[in-house]
Amino acid sequence: MLAIRRRRELSNPLVFFVIVVSLFPLGVSPDQDLLSKMAPGVIWVTALLATLMSMDAMFRSDYDDGSLEQLLLLPGPKILLIGAKITAHWLSIGLPLVILAPLMSLLLYFPTHAIGSLVITLLISTPILSLLGSVGVALTLSLRSGGILSSLLILPFYIPVLIFSTMAINASANSLPVSGYYALLGAFLIVSALLIPFAVVAALKVSYN
Amino acid sequence: MSESQNNTQLTAKALMCERGGRILFENLEFSISSGQAMIIQGSNGAGKTSLLRIITGLSQPPEGTVSWDQQNIDTIAEEFQQQLLYIGHLAAVKRELTVRENLQLLKRFWPSDAEGSIADLAENVGLRQRLSVSCSRLSAGQLRRVSLARLFISSQKLWVLDEPLTALDVDFITVVEQCLQKHLQSGGMAILTTHRGIDLGEQASFTLDL
Numbered sequence: 001m002l003a004i005r006r007r008r009e010l011s012n013p014l015v016f017f018v019i020v021v022s023l024f025p026l027g028v029s030p031d032q033d034l035l036s037k038m039a040p041g042v043i044w045v046t047a048l049l050a051t052l053m054s055m056d057a058m059f060r061s062d063y064d065d066g067s068l069e070q071l072l073l074l075p076g077p078k079i080l081l082i083g084a085k086i087t088a089h090w091l092s093i094g095l096p097l098v099i100l101a102p103l104m105s106l107l108l109y110f111p112t113h114a115i116g117s118l119v120i121t122l123l124i125s126t127p128i129l130s131l132l133g134s135v136g137v138a139l140t141l142s143l144r145s146g147g148i149l150s151s152l153l154i155l156p157f158y159i160p161v162l163i164f165s166t167m168a169i170n171a172s173a174n175s176l177p178v179s180g181y182y183a184l185l186g187a188f189l190i191v192s193a194l195l196i197p198f199a200v201v202a203a204l205k206v207s208y209n
Numbered sequence: 210m211s212e213s214q215n216n217t218q219l220t221a222k223a224l225m226c227e228r229g230g231r232i233l234f235e236n237l238e239f240s241i242s243s244g245q246a247m248i249i250q251g252s253n254g255a256g257k258t259s260l261l262r263i264i265t266g267l268s269q270p271p272e273g274t275v276s277w278d279q280q281n282i283d284t285i286a287e288e289f290q291q292q293l294l295y296i297g298h299l300a301a302v303k304r305e306l307t308v309r310e311n312l313q314l315l316k317r318f319w320p321s322d323a324e325g326s327i328a329d330l331a332e333n334v335g336l337r338q339r340l341s342v343s344c345s346r347l348s349a350g351q352l353r354r355v356s357l358a359r360l361f362i363s364s365q366k367l368w369v370l371d372e373p374l375t376a377l378d379v380d381f382i383t384v385v386e387q388c389l390q391k392h393l394q395s396g397g398m399a400i401l402t403t404h405r406g407i408d409l410g411e412q413a414s415f416t417l418d419l
Contacts, residue, residue: 066299069267074318075290209268 013050014096020046021104032109039108040118040169047097047122048129048158054093055133055154056147058085059204063141072204082197082204086127086134094126117172121165124185131196132157138203161188217278218242219264219367219398224273226259233259234419237273243366246389246399246409251419257402258298260419261371264400265295277367294319294365298372300356304345308336311344311355319359333361335381349376360388368392370401382407 024042025035062068071081101122102115110118136154140146168181224237233256241247249257262268264275266282266289275282282289302311312327331337334354344352353376360368368389374382386408389399393413401407 064299065303066297066301067303069297069299070295070301070318072267073265073290073293073295075287208262 013054017046017050036109039110040166044166051129055137058089078201079197082200090127090130098122111173114173117169121168125161125165128189131192135199138200141207220276222274224270241398243396244393246414248416249402255419292366294363295369300352302344302352302355307341307343309340334358368399
């Protein structure tokens with residue numbers, strides 16, 4: 001049942017990610033020192049915004065064409081269904097970001113020995129972003145201008161993830177120990193993966209009431 | 210199945226619904242048993258769709274209960290959903306996919322004992338020639354046909370249909386009527402809203418005015 005949901009949506013957020021990152025050296029300055037200092041922040045902020053942009057797509061089209069109510073009326077645990085939706089979202093946005101990021105980092109003179117930590121933080125954190133975002137989207141589904149409101153709702157929760165991820169990359173660029181940051185991000189991921197699907201099911205019920 | 214055939218009942222007690230501070234209906238009571246259909250009539254905004262959503266359990270009524278076999282549908286949600294087929298006024302058809310893919314999705318999500326291939330199913334709803342057309346290029350009536358295809362493979366006992374006849378042509382309305390009659394004769398139940406008359410036989414159906 002989980003693999004059935006096929007998606008043919010174009011990944012605008014990924015294009016956005018590529019464009020913004022590649023515009024930075026043109027807009028700011030091609031100076032190597034400056035760029036390599038900014039690189040972790042730029043890549044992370046752009047990745048975060050790209051994810052945020054894509055959040056609305058997670059439930060919106062299903063809500064609009066009525067498939068979501070059909071899915072909610074299917075017999076069987078709703079948690080699995082929501083888990084599948086979130087996983088699908090991560091596979092279509094998060095995973096491509098993880099793959100693109102090391103390539104884009106070359107444009108910004110990203111410190112080469114820190115690329116590993118960039119990939120690892122993205123790998124741990126993009127699922128967290130998808131999970132957190134799904135709650136915001138589910139809560140604001142029934143509102144017409146839900147897109148903006150859900151961004152405002154989600155963004156504060158994204159900030160800790162951003163801070164810890166960029167700190168981890170900076171630490172690794174300076175050859176400091178990073179396992180503490182990974183552990184924290186990992187803990188975020190586990191807690192949110194366990195709890196958030198329940199919150200999303202509840203939020204969808206609220207949206208439909 | 211056969212032992213519960215006669216005593217299955219859907220009962221609503223003291224249902225109340227309000228939208229935007231206005232009470233749409235209060236103290237609404239009805240009960241439907243096997244082989245019966247209830248046709249809900251009422252002007253626009255009378256609360257027909259709201260009532261259907263309450264019956265399916267999608268939204269909770271502020272007051273009152275809906276029960277299936279004397280049990281509240283919230284407490285037996287799993288069992289109830291196995292017996293429920295709901296087609297809302299939104300088609301739930303994925304426009305990016307072709308007719309064939311949409312029908313395949315229907316069959317995957319609602320497995321049934323009904324024999325037959327996707328092509329047969331498309332034949333039922335008169336879309337055999339359109340199988341590989343993307344649903345974004347179908348007309349409103351054709352989209353409705355795709356979503357009504359579920360009626361032909363349904364093994365669920367309770368059908369809840371919101372304006373099933375909208376945008377359909379006269380011929381296909383007859384097909385849907387026949388399908389509903391067959392469903393009722395085999396012990397099913399149906400609740401539907403419609404603005405136009407539908408003929409399901411005198412004894413089998415009654416009307417609820419909102």
